[in-house]
Amino acid sequence: MKQGSDPPKLRTLPEMVQEQTTIIVELDPPRDLDYSPFLEGAIALKEAGADAVTMADNSLAMTRISNVAMGTLVRERVGIRPLLHVTCRDRNLIAQQSHMMGLYALGIDHVLIVTGDPPRYGDLPGAAPVFDTTSSEMIRMIKKLNEGISFSGRPLKACTTFTVGAAFNPNTRHLNKSVERLEKKIAAGADYAMSQPLFCHQQIELVAQATQYLAIPIFIGIMPLTSYRNAEFLHNQVPGIRLSDDVLARMARFQGEDARKQGLEIAMELVDTVYRSFKGIYLITPFMRYEMTAELTRYLKSKR
Template sequence: MKKGSDPPRQRTLPEMVQEQTTIIVELDPPRDLDYSLFLEGAIALKDAGADAVTMADNSLAMTRISNMAMGTLVKEQVGIRPLLHVSCRDRNLIAQQSHMMGLYVLGIDHVLAVTGDPPRYGNLPDAAAVYDTTSFEMIRRIKQLNEGISFSGHPLKTRTAFTVGAAFNPNTRHLNKAVERLEKKIAAGADYAMSQPLFCHQQIEQVAQATQELSIPIFIGIMPLTSYRNAEFLHHQVPGIRLSDDVLAKMARYQGEDARKQGLEIAMELVDTVHHYFKGIYLITPFMRYEMTAELTRYVKSKGHEGGIAGCQPSLL
């Protein structure tokens, strides 16, 4: 490379997933000020072969260290791509644009626009929810920054280059309605989608069938379970997550380390099904047990790059 020339452009995740199995792993920022375990987990995930570490934006309305701060540490100290969730819940439009401009300055260019869980679910239930904008509108506004235009319509003197993701929740009674909602996000400018975790092989197949005509890649969520109590909580208490009776029954048989082994085995079986239809896999780390998602990452990598194409499954056409 000649002196003074620009470095080669790094491929975006949507570009990568069209060619090979691509793995995003979620690692929640800590709820206290000790972030050593978080960085340890990010290093382990990079070493396992993850393509990006994604960080929620105060998920379940629980106060955590800013994902902007943790994303910067991941990028600079670990050397793996950060993918930040951007919630509509906590910032008005002024703060949202300021936040996005800050990400641009820090060189963080992959985001996921989400509505955000209501404050009543979190540790500060009396906090005000802003919701100045919807996730649909947030996607459109971020893509507007890519045109060099601010939220207010004024020029920014340069353009951002954000790759914008959309949340996709197939865990609904009417899958077609969820797909229609995702289509609206695609129309708003979404470049890829990340799904809520799925726990049923048949449901994964149904999602593949329902999304085969979509124009963007989908990263299917897989979350290893740690215990029967964990499984029950997710099934009954967490919006957008539904477990099959078979998975609940399997987890009910085990405790302690045996339960975690069973949770990992269930996740690997689900990965096998996802791999048949999709090349994008989104692993969600439970309770900072990064060794579980690192093991799953290695398992995915061991299967090679063959598989379906997210958003266009040839085996179903």
């Protein structure tokens, strides 16, 4: 490299997925002030071969350390790309633009826009939700920042370079309606999509058929189960997630470490199905058990 020249620009995740299977792994920021296990997990995921670590924005409305702080630590101390979720729930328009400008200043350029779970699901059920914007509106406004235009229409003297993701929930009775909602997000400017975790081979195949004409890559969510209780909770209590009867029955037969092994086996089988139709994989770490998603990452890397 010549002296004084700009460093080579990293490929975006949508660019990477055009060439090879690309792996995003979610690792939730901690709910307490000890963040060392989180960084240990990020290191393990990088060593396993993950292409990015994604961090939710107070998922299930549970209060956690800011994903901006954790994303900055991941990039600076671990050396892996952070991908931050941005929820419409917690910030008004003033705070949303300030938040995005702050991410730009920190050099964090990959985000996933989500609506956000209602506060009644979390640890502060009396908190007031904001929802100044829909996720589609937020995507559109962030893409305006990429043109150097603020949410109010004021010139900003520079342009951001955000690669913007959209959430996609195929776990509905009417898959075509979910695809239509995703089409609106694409029209608003979404560069890629990340799905809720899927637990059924047939459902993955249906999603592949229903989305094959879309112009953006989709990262299909896979989450290893840790126990039958975990499976029941996800199926009955978490909005947007449904488990197949077969998966529930398999998890019901095991306990302890055997249950975790079964959960990992189920996840590997699902990954095999995803791999046949999608190059983007989104692994979701359960309960900070990053060794499970690290193992899945290594498994995927062996298939490249």
